[in-house]
Amino acid sequence: MSAIANPIVKLDQIYKSFGANQVLKGVSFEVGKGEMIAIIGASGSGKSTALRCIDRLETIDSGSIEVCDIRVDDPQVDLHRLRQEVGIVFQSYNLFPHLTVQENIMLALRHVKRQPRAEALRVSLAALEQVGLGDKAAAYPEQLSGGQQQRVAIARSLAMAPKVMLFDEVTSALDPQLTGEVLRVMEDLAAGGMTMLLVTHEMAFAKRVADRIIYMHQGKVWEVGPGEMLDAPQTAELRAFLNNGL
Numbered sequence: 391m392s393a394i395a396n397p398i399v400k401l402d403q404i405y406k407s408f409g410a411n412q413v414l415k416g417v418s419f420e421v422g423k424g425e426m427i428a429i430i431g432a433s434g435s436g437k438s439t440a441l442r443c444i445d446r447l448e449t450i451d452s453g454s455i456e457v458c459d460i461r462v463d464d465p466q467v468d469l470h471r472l473r474q475e476v477g478i479v480f481q482s483y484n485l486f487p488h489l490t491v492q493e494n495i496m497l498a499l500r501h502v503k504r505q506p507r508a509e510a511l512r513v514s515l516a517a518l519e520q521v522g523l524g525d526k527a528a529a530y531p532e533q534l535s536g537g538q539q540q541r542v543a544i545a546r547s548l549a550m551a552p553k554v555m556l557f558d559e560v561t562s563a564l565d566p567q568l569t570g571e572v573l574r575v576m577e578d579l580a581a582g583g584m585t586m587l588l589v590t591h592e593m594a595f596a597k598r599v600a601d602r603i604i605y606m607h608q609g610k611v612w613e614v615g616p617g618e619m620l621d622a623p624q625t626a627e628l629r630a631f632l633n634n635g636l
């Protein structure tokens with residue numbers, strides 16, 4: 391296995407089944423501090439499950455997962471601490487419609503981080519500014535475009551000051567035009583040194599921005615490499631995947 395200098399996330403031989411369906415079959419990879427890794431692969435290849443295991447939204451059957459110095463597969467794991475270190479953003483943004491954008495972000499700061507109101511106001515505004523929405527603090531979600539709502543969801547995660555951010559197809563529900571603004575936010579984050587692991591169908595973006603790409607196929611890491619690996623696939627499976635654009 392390749393030696394990553396400062397691994398923040400370490401997956402070692404992860405197995406996971408849902409009933410008789412073995413979804414992850416010995417998945418291993420590491421994410422170094424400040425690295426941005428893109429996971430690609432056909433629908434059903436286990437990308438989301440792998441991501442969800444890292445934040446312990448799913449438990450694994452065997453193998454080990456470490457995030458920072460937390461053993462995620464330990465039954466006694468401190469979930470509160472884990473979820474402070476790991477931010478996760480999904481395709482659906484799940485903002486509360488009756489709260490303003492800033493109030494949405496402040497919720498976890500107040501109730502999970504127990505920040506005083508003044509501090510939560512300051513931190514939430516800074517997070518909104520980071521995603522280019524400082525002027526939308528008082529808006530309600532329905533007044534924003536899908537791309538803007540997704541940027542709010544990213545800001546909500548960022549405000550918690552995680553050490554690693556996971557993104558699961560965060561642009562899949564958006565028009566191409568709105569996709570661009572969300573990708574730019576992720577590119578800025580990567581440039582700023584955030585450790586990131588993202589599942590995406592945006593091949594051009596993955597190739598340009600990711601330090602490494604992981605291609606998953608049928609529950610296994612099939613190929614790993616820098617962006618150029620997409621120009622010269624080593625396996626018939628990756629070649630077929632890239633040609634079919636699934």
Ligand code: ADP
Binds near residue numbers: 432433434437439
């Ligand atoms: P991907 O994100 O690559 O499309 P997933 O990780 O979502 O793949 O799914 C991999 C497989 O696991 C699929 O066959 C899917 O039906 C199955 N699966 C995912 N989550 C669950 C679940 N909660 N219960 C049962 N099966 C699941």
Ligand code: MG
Binds near residue numbers: 437438439559589
């Ligand atoms: Mg998925």
